Amino acid sequence: MAALPPYASPLDKIWHYTFLLICGLVFFFLIFPIIVIIPLSFNASPYFNFTAKMLALDPDGYSLRWYQDFFTNSNWHSAVRNSFVIAFFSTLISTFLGTLAALGLSREEFPFRTTITGILISPMIVPLIISAAGMFFFYSRIGLQGTFPGVILAHAALATPFVVITVTATLVGFDNSLLRAAASLGASPTRSFFQITVPIITPGVISGALFAFITSYDEVVVIMFVGSVEQRTIPWQMFSGIREQISPTILAVATMLIIFSIMLLSLIELLRRRNERLRGITPS
Numbered sequence: 001m002a003a004l005p006p007y008a009s010p011l012d013k014i015w016h017y018t019f020l021l022i023c024g025l026v027f028f029f030l031i032f033p034i035i036v037i038i039p040l041s042f043n044a045s046p047y048f049n050f051t052a053k054m055l056a057l058d059p060d061g062y063s064l065r066w067y068q069d070f071f072t073n074s075n076w077h078s079a080v081r082n083s084f085v086i087a088f089f090s091t092l093i094s095t096f097l098g099t100l101a102a103l104g105l106s107r108e109e110f111p112f113r114t115t116i117t118g119i120l121i122s123p124m125i126v127p128l129i130i131s132a133a134g135m136f137f138f139y140s141r142i143g144l145q146g147t148f149p150g151v152i153l154a155h156a157a158l159a160t161p162f163v164v165i166t167v168t169a170t171l172v173g174f175d176n177s178l179l180r181a182a183a184s185l186g187a188s189p190t191r192s193f194f195q196i197t198v199p200i201i202t203p204g205v206i207s208g209a210l211f212a213f214i215t216s217y218d219e220v221v222v223i224m225f226v227g228s229v230e231q232r233t234i235p236w237q238m239f240s241g242i243r244e245q246i247s248p249t250i251l252a253v254a255t256m257l258i259i260f261s262i263m264l265l266s267l268i269e270l271l272r273r274r275n276e277r278l279r280g281i282t283p284s
Contacts, residue, residue, distance in 0.1 A: 090155035098163025132225035146228035159212030170204025
């Protein structure tokens with residue numbers, strides 16, 4: 001945040017620091033419930049609270065036993081494998097469909113742009129329980145319920161809106177004069193697309209793909225409706241563990257997911273800044 005100018009009045013200074021305090025409180029409100037999970041994952045006791053030894057910083061109160069349980073438990077291994085397989089293929093499908101949709105919607109002559117855009121992003125607006133119930137009845141009729149293709153298609157439907165929005169935002173500042181210049185120099189539409197359009201929108205496509213991957217990797221409601229025990233993912237395994245057998249292994253998994261999510265979000269931010277540089281915008 002920019003510093004206060006020298007001519008700022010006392011009222012401006014009060015509002016400035018009040019605003020910073022409000023932002024700090026909001027940030028603390030959002031982050032603290034997540035951060036508190038990390039030390040609990042090292043609890044030597046099978047409880048979801050801070051023991052007296054942990055509060056006293058006694059080394060005996062801390063342990064890696066729950067991380068060891070994760071790396072030696074076949075149920076967690078299967079959940080990790082399913083999560084990556086489902087997220088990978090759903091990301092490929094949603095990125096391909098979302099990019100094509102964004103390219104079409106970016107054209108001013110495209111008919112019914114507003115209506116189609118609303119339909120495409122509706123999975124982000126409609127409550128997941130409604131989408132999950134609808135997918136369950138539809139997939140049950142066509143034989144996809146409880147199968148990997150069914151789960152992958154369901155996750156792709158949920159992730160596609162993120163790709164559409166991200167790629168569309170990239171195309172907002174696209175300079176169409178570049179395509180006209182390429183055409184005037186004899187380049188075909190196909191060559192112009194792959195040598196001009198694709199390099200410019202690539203950061204947006206990758207960002208959309210990462211959002212799609214995160215959406216699929218963290219999804220738990222739809223998978224419980226359209227999936228079966230063979231497609232059990234990490235979020236489903238965590239949810240079942242809380243209901244059926246409470247174990248701090250869930251906290252260890254949550255900690256690793258937090259670190260994984262931070263890495264992906266950092267990559268998205270780097271891609272966003274690179275996209276701004278390609279478009280001639282000074283990163284904020």
